[in-house]
Amino acid sequence: MLIGVIRPVESATHTVQAEELDEIQALLAAQTPEGWQLASAPVAMAKKDTILTAEGTIVRRDGVQEIEADDLTALEAKVPEGYQLLSVRAV
16 A cells, blocks of 8 residues: 655746845745745846846645555556645555
């Protein structure tokens, strides 16, 4: 018997603008729901401008579940659309 740990694969992107990096981080944190994490936030500044623009990508990290099957092929077949298999252990 194998037990697999799965979670949803979901991401979103938010564009924010501010004059300081701390403000960028605060704006992105405010748009990050519980159970999600900021994965990347590249920052750019236009020439002759003091405004920073960041495109923050957040990813879902909650919704972890366990599934069971007799072999790896059957376990992989049980992974629903929109989920990823994180780990497998034998019982």
